Amino acid sequence: MKPQDEVGQTVPRAVPPVALPPGADPHQVRPYGDTMNDGAVQVSFSLPLPLNDEARETARRLAGKMGLHDILIYHEADLGYGFSFYILYGKCRHTVDYARVVVPKVSTTRMGFEEINAFIRERVGRPLRVVGACIGNDAHTVGIDAILNMKGYAGEYGLERYPMFKVLNLGSQVPSEDLLARAVEFRADAVLVSQVVTQKDIHLTNLAELVDMVEAEGVRERVLMICGGPRITHEVALELGFDAGFGPGTTPTVVASFIVQEFVRRLH
Amino acid sequence: MKPQDEVGQTVPRAVPPVALPPGADPHQVRPYGDTMNDGAVQVSFSLPLPLNDEARETARRLAGKMGLHDILIYHEADLGYGFSFYILYGKCRHTVDYARVVVPKVSTTRMGFEEINAFIRERVGRPLRVVGACIGNDAHTVGIDAILNMKGYAGEYGLERYPMFKVLNLGSQVPSEDLLARAVEFRADAVLVSQVVTQKDIHLTNLAELVDMVEAEGVRERVLMICGGPRITHEVALELGFDAGFGPGTTPTVVASFIVQEFVRRLH
């Protein structure tokens, strides 16, 4: 996978219709504090240096290398044992051409509860079958439950409540092999995987492994593979070989809309 | 004046005796989060862009240009009216050679109340005369009062309390011409100037102007010129043509020690 700061392609794009504030140049976007293009940026970090004048200057130079000028150290603290902490403000020399930023997005249109059920009834003619799980050692079920459970999330019902979804929620700490086996057995149309623990990028490892297994099993074409979690973005999901990825704040209708529309698209 | 992020000379220097934490390389210092050399940095800023996927990507790319990788947007907020706010974390690619950082410092040794009085009595033989003021439109007297007033600061007496200092504190909003005239009239040995308001670098303008006036008047050699304030550093003061500069947390003995030692040094 490419490092996350390089994702997003750079091709020309019309500046979106939402107006920028007066004086802002979409081709040269800079941070804003209280004056257009002042470049104001706040930074904080610790250094493995005891607090002294040279350490302070080291902090300042680091900020300089980051492309800041007019750097002010707002705060510094001696953490002890050879560490020190800094809060700095500076003005950023860099600009970004916003007009040329393009980001891949989930492109389905969002539908409501009734609409989704009706859509499946008419276009598929049978309930869609969905399997969900937290894989690996992840025990954080709240996210996947928000999407799948009856009670749902943010005022929306979960998929279990939809007459036109059949849901099998395997819960937490499910080994990828088990998930795959159960999905095959259940004849799942979509597999929903949650990953919340992300330390040392364990979520990326787990998700990539799952895709490999599904492909090795030869069922990749038969299921929609969807992942989600606080650090999942659609781009990351695509790069991992999933069909879609959903991040923080996702609600059930968003996921359901994607599943049904993408499922029907692939029927043709 | 050089921009503040370029001050500090770069000449080889022995790494100070205080030990760095295990694993830290003084030639390649990087920010530290929870693992040596992880480079962890926190950044926040606003952009003059409405919050959307492209704006988010713009924020990420800006952080990328700052030399961060593994960038995660922790938080984003739509401020309205075409503005959005971001909190990001990333890992910094830059390093600084701490062993080669040299910073100019006030090099006098700190003495105590009695010691200073005795020193003046013996080495000068008469009280030293000191004039203080906040120049320009600055009305923030708390800082200069902390150094000069009887009651002092942080448990130390101010210069007024020293038998061997004669103090004239002109208070706030003193035009530079007035300060100069009064200093000449008072036959001041040292002039102490405070600048707290720093918007649009007004403090730098004011201080540089004062030095010019003092030089034009031909008395620069006769007085020690000292400035202070929350954004004053010794380097900045030197560049402005002062003899010393003092920043936040300065206490009276530090300033008094400098005055007496520097005064005596110049006698010879």
Next chain:
Amino acid sequence: MERKLDLDPAVIERCRRAAAAVADFVIGFARERSTVSIERATLRLMGVGGADAEGVPLVNRVVEAAAARRVLGRGVALSFGAAMAAAGEDATGTARLIASGRVQMTAPTPGEEDAARERAAALAEAGCERILAARRARDGAIGRLGEGERPLLYVIVASGNIFEDTLQAKVAARAGAQVVAVIRSTAQSLLDYIPEGATTEGFGGTYATQENFRIMRAALDEVSEEVGRYVRQCNYASGLCMPEMAALGAVERLDMMLNDALYGILFRDINMQRTLTDQAFSRLISAAGDLTINTGEDNYLTTADPLKAAHTVLASQFINEAVALRCGLPPARIGLGHAMQMDPWMEDMFVLEVAQARMVREVFPEAPIKYMPPTKHMTGNIFRGHVQDALFALASVMTGQGIHLVGMMTEAMHTPHIHDRFLALEATRMVMTAARHLADEVSFRAQGRVQARAREVLAQAAEMLDAVAREGLFAAIEKGWFADVSRSPGGGRGLAGVFRKEPGYWNPVEDRLRAQVIG
């Protein structure tokens, strides 16, 4: 107002009596005097606007001309009325002719006097009508939109550029701000004139000009409609142009004005005779326009010790109240200043602060206390500062304050960036929502730390007020009793602009306003 502190009403009464004596002296002193700025304010309300080619406001030119011809002692209105007859122009046209020396400011002859008076009185009447129109517009807008929960969340904008300020103000309003104060450029309070036009440069603030008032008002009216809640505008009736600022504010529908009997004296070294005289007139205007004034006691503890000098704040509040009442301001428009300036590392700081903040509410139950965040003990540590401000928000909602100046985590370092304000409002609203009815729920142990502290401060204030009444306000200021700052009656800036009213002094604006406000 539930009484939670068991304060002795007799001690409060004693404070009010002493403050009344002080205020009577101030008002009496002011009645015998006028200032160049009062006369300029009078001209402004009579319709004189604009500046000459050098940028000097015409009102300054006219007053200078009157002074030069020694007719200022009877008030500028009369000779200006006469000049209008001579000029045959409207107010501004006449002023322009006076400025260019083509018309003179002279006392009218007895024969001209009635006509001059009539003309001036008509202009004054029109000016006062503009104030009333603004007042009606405010009442209408608030009636229609409301203005949200108490305390009102008050934020500052201070970019130096009025156009940036409006952007920042709108973002703030959307984030929950209910009052937007445009901080003035550092130097402005010492200027003896008001600059003209829209301005885009300032130090630590934006110049207060009539045009800037108008631009901000329009922006706030726009955002008020968007957020469905009236957003108030605040500026300063303070400094050497205090009365003129009050006049422009009243006309341009500002809703609040920082206006204090002592601030300029103590913190800007403005002459005390000047400030007190200007004070009385400017408060009359605010009363007429139904503006809320915000007094400046919140500044005292930036120089004085917040523990030892807490009673000086209370004493000053009594004086400001007494003066304001005598100028026709009702208690509900007297936003007395109060601040939380204690060292956050002091044991029980929060406990003592709650005592003081609650005390001021119980002593002045109708006044919408303007409660100032910690500023003195803020540092560049924005994370710690954000928490200090959260404690402040809690103290505020826990003690039922009226106007809450929202603290900013970057207070020690810069005037707020756009997101500083956003984050500050978010945190403040969160704390206040979470503790919405905490004030209803808690009471304080009888004779405990809270009650004892409140009683102690009240008793000290009573002592002090008795002493001020005895020794006189001027002497008290000279002795440094307020904010640890000492000023002398003859010192400071602007004394030259004060003059004793001569027999026959006439000010149709003042008369008209006084009739409306005091009856």
Next chain:
Amino acid sequence: MERKLDLDPAVIERCRRAAAAVADFVIGFARERSTVSIERATLRLMGVGGADAEGVPLVNRVVEAAAARRVLGRGVALSFGAAMAAAGEDATGTARLIASGRVQMTAPTPGEEDAARERAAALAEAGCERILAARRARDGAIGRLGEGERPLLYVIVASGNIFEDTLQAKVAARAGAQVVAVIRSTAQSLLDYIPEGATTEGFGGTYATQENFRIMRAALDEVSEEVGRYVRQCNYASGLCMPEMAALGAVERLDMMLNDALYGILFRDINMQRTLTDQAFSRLISAAGDLTINTGEDNYLTTADPLKAAHTVLASQFINEAVALRCGLPPARIGLGHAMQMDPWMEDMFVLEVAQARMVREVFPEAPIKYMPPTKHMTGNIFRGHVQDALFALASVMTGQGIHLVGMMTEAMHTPHIHDRFLALEATRMVMTAARHLADEVSFRAQGRVQARAREVLAQAAEMLDAVAREGLFAAIEKGWFADVSRSPGGGRGLAGVFRKEPGYWNPVEDRLRAQVIG
């Protein structure tokens, strides 16, 4: 403990009675059973350490060998005593021979039995003496250095690398931390063995190993001397190796252990028979070593609704208390879990939270409540989060909590960076200093929101406990009454490791500890 909530003692009594019935069932259930981990813990305390060439701990090998030879039912100690005779080695040497198959785990012949018992008992005695030695060392250090003000400030380290952890722990201790908890790697609670040696890799935490315990203890002892205050170490007696963790903790002088009757069942899907059996044994060890246990109710409201399910927390606290008392833990060592998990934007969240937090203190006046910061409603907005944590600190000091888990502004995103902890401690200490005696000063309106909420939650808990006593704990868990999670008695991990004690079951460590603790 001052009674501020007017809680009905009869309702509290009713809760205790129901909880007693539940606990009697749990203890009775556990007394009839043992588990592989209990037997391994027994071996560890008998002096068996180390691992074989594949890294499998010798205690696992020995217990497997005993199981394979079907002698586990009478307890591992007896056959291990016999094996020692055969091996002629010390405990670890014997275990090594058993692991390599050169010595067998068999029931001793009647003739060998006395000698085997004697040998095993002597080893058990030595193990128990190590626990007591650690206990004496702790008492000595605390007696000499003290441990600072209450609540104890508890922070986590979780870098995955024990050597980074010690650095972070020392920095934290210097910044005011009084308890340092080393969070375990995500996967560890599901491992049915304890890894060996110092470790430098982990996910979201650092492996708990005996060597890591030792390294951290040494670092904390060092910093304790530097800061002049004893700094406590905390880890987890939780997961499949709960009893062994308790044993290692007691020997290596940990001071606190997260140890809960239900956490593993609900949140890690560990079999309930396994957890409850392990639970009883591990608490006995903690009691012997005078460790404080921290229960896990603070986790419930991460999945359940903090408003609707607050009483489930209280009900579980009663059960945890009753079980702990029966294992010999005195109330002062039962750190019951409690959490502030309400939506910060909910009106009066803080008011209701204060009610709940105070309630738990008044119901369990001697227990040093382990109070958990907001985690569920933390987001990547570190500035807002810092304020949520400040509110939490205030609630904590305002209600007199005993162990304060310091919240981190980055909670939603990463395990703490070195300065996250520093800033969090700074803010927490500041809030607590500023509000040090607030709890003494405030009381709550009779029948007001605070009192009503506390009474409501208590009443609901009583209902629930009666129901649990009636239906049985297993059924209650199966119905999802705790934390909205449902588990079945036969489901989850680790059931295979539970066995019924056979007639003649003997455990010299248990006997020895029980004699010491319960008498």
